[in-house]
Amino acid sequence: MSEPTPPYTARHTETEVIRTQPEPSGHREHSSSIYMTSSFTFDDAEHARALFANEIPGSIYSRYSNPNSDEFVEKMKLLEGAEDGIATASGMSAVFTAFGALLGAGDHILSSKSVFGSTHQMLTQILPRWGITHSYGEITAPETWEELLTPTTRLCYVETPSNPALDLIDLEWLGGFCRQRNILLVVDNIFATPVLQQPIRYGADLVIHSATKYIDGQGRGLGGVIVGKGELIEKIRFFARHTGPSISPFNAWMFSKSLDTLALRMERHCANALNVAQFLEQRSEVELVKYPWLPSHPQFALAQRQMKAGGGIVTFVLRGGIDAGRRFLDALQLCSLTANLGDSRTIATHPASTTHSKLTEEERRAVGILPGLVRISVGLEHPDDIIADIERALIAAQE
Numbered sequence: 144m145s146e147p148t149p150p151y152t153a154r155h156t157e158t159e160v161i162r163t164q165p166e167p168s169g170h171r172e173h174s175s176s177i178y179m180t181s182s183f184t185f186d187d188a189e190h191a192r193a194l195f196a197n198e199i200p201g202s203i204y205s206r207y208s209n210p211n212s213d214e215f216v217e218k219m220k221l222l223e224g225a226e227d228g229i230a231t232a233s234g235m236s237a238v239f240t241a242f243g244a245l246l247g248a249g250d251h252i253l254s255s256k257s258v259f260g261s262t263h264q265m266l267t268q269i270l271p272r273w274g275i276t277h278s279y280g281e282i283t284a285p286e287t288w289e290e291l292l293t294p295t296t297r298l299c300y301v302e303t304p305s306n307p308a309l310d311l312i313d314l315e316w317l318g319g320f321c322r323q324r325n326i327l328l329v330v331d332n333i334f335a336t337p338v339l340q341q342p343i344r345y346g347a348d349l350v351i352h353s354a355t356k357y358i359d360g361q362g363r364g365l366g367g368v369i370v371g372k373g374e375l376i377e378k379i380r381f382f383a384r385h386t387g388p389s390i391s392p393f394n395a396w397m398f399s400k401s402l403d404t405l406a407l408r409m410e411r412h413c414a415n416a417l418n419v420a421q422f423l424e425q426r427s428e429v430e431l432v433k434y435p436w437l438p439s440h441p442q443f444a445l446a447q448r449q450m451k452a453g454g455g456i457v458t459f460v461l462r463g464g465i466d467a468g469r470r471f472l473d474a475l476q477l478c479s480l481t482a483n484l485g486d487s488r489t490i491a492t493h494p495a496s497t498t499h500s501k502l503t504e505e506e507r508r509a510v511g512i513l514p515g516l517v518r519i520s521v522g523l524e525h526p527d528d529i530i531a532d533i534e535r536a537l538i539a540a541q542e
């Protein structure tokens with residue numbers, strides 16, 4: 144990574160992020176090059192030895208590192224205020240790599256209950272095969288978490304805001320809770336992004352992202368990243384180097400570029416989402432709206448303390464249950480029906496009939512998914528157009 148040279152005097156993270164780039168290739172390119180190469184040559188035997196001995200910086204083989212993944216990680220470190228980091232092929236590979244590198248047979252994870260679907264499958268179906276167990280804590284009842292600890296609890300894992308209920312956990316409280324008990328705190332910061340919330344400030348040891356969501360912001364590819372404490376990333380780097388969840392140089396290049404506009408995009412996502420949430424709150428077709436930046440959110444005060452804005456996701460409960468939810472989706476003309484979020488295009492999902500349809504209604508309720516619950520990932524379109532589309536679909540859903 145090229146060090147900024149005088150008279151470079153940038154101080155703000157936004158500037159540092161935009162101005163971080165790999166060593167120039169010698170072609171005087173202004174935008175970063177893409178290094179689509181599996182390996183890198185050595186000047187001579189001594190150079191090879193020094194690189195392998197970690198005595199000098201530099202890329203060896205793209206499974207270990209690559210200038211594009213280095214650039215992406217450098218920018219994420221700046222944004223999250225982290226010591227070190229590593230990029231991975233997807234958000235799930237970031238989660239698995241963190242668990243795989245830091246835990247072993249006999250270890251126990253304390254996790255918030257409402258985690259991403261694949262994280263839930265990993266905790267319940269995959270990790271137990273290696274003797275790693277877990278307990279789920281109610282995100283809205285942290286006072287009960289003490290009882291869930293076991294002598295082998297090594298790691299606490301949370302998503303805040305949670306998906307799709309948008310419940311929060313107090314990261315400052317949780318940071319203290321974990322520190323006092325010598326438990327690692329790992330936060331999935333995908334919904335908030337570092338623009339709205341920096342968990343490391345509150346004591347998180349690691350922060351995990353799916354770059355697939357807001358970091359790319361345009362629905363173009365999969366990627367992930369883990370940032371945090373140097374000594375933990377060192378272990379994770381060893382694990383990743385020899386198990387191979389590496390990111391493609393092309394995707395790392397794309398995400399690096401996307402980070403230049405992350406702060407700007409989040410501003411618009413949040414402004415549009417607040418607009419949508421306020422609109423929904425006034426509608427008789429809607430039973431309940433959940434959005435961290437609405438005073439009606441049960442944790443509004445915490446959201447104001449912990450986040451810089453409410454984020455880009457709004458959830459609401461339609462009157463009329465499952466059928467109304469399906470009619471709502473069918474009547475949308477602008478909003479996309481797709482299983483993603485954090486895109487420039489507004490996306491609507493109805494978890495009860497799609498992602499969570501295999502659960503019983505009771506199981507769905509236990510994770511906050513009511514039959515009429517709709518999740519909107521509010522995009523960057525003009526807010527009037529998004530609202531007009533939702534309004535038309537609300538009316539159609541009641542017919």
Ligand SMILES: *Cc1c(COP(=O)(O)O)cnc(C)c1O
Pocket residue numbers: 233234235236259302306331333334353354355356365366367
């Ligand atoms: C999408 C997502 C993931 C998984 O990321 P992928 O890039 O799809 O592997 C994990 N956690 C949350 C909260 C997500 O939204």
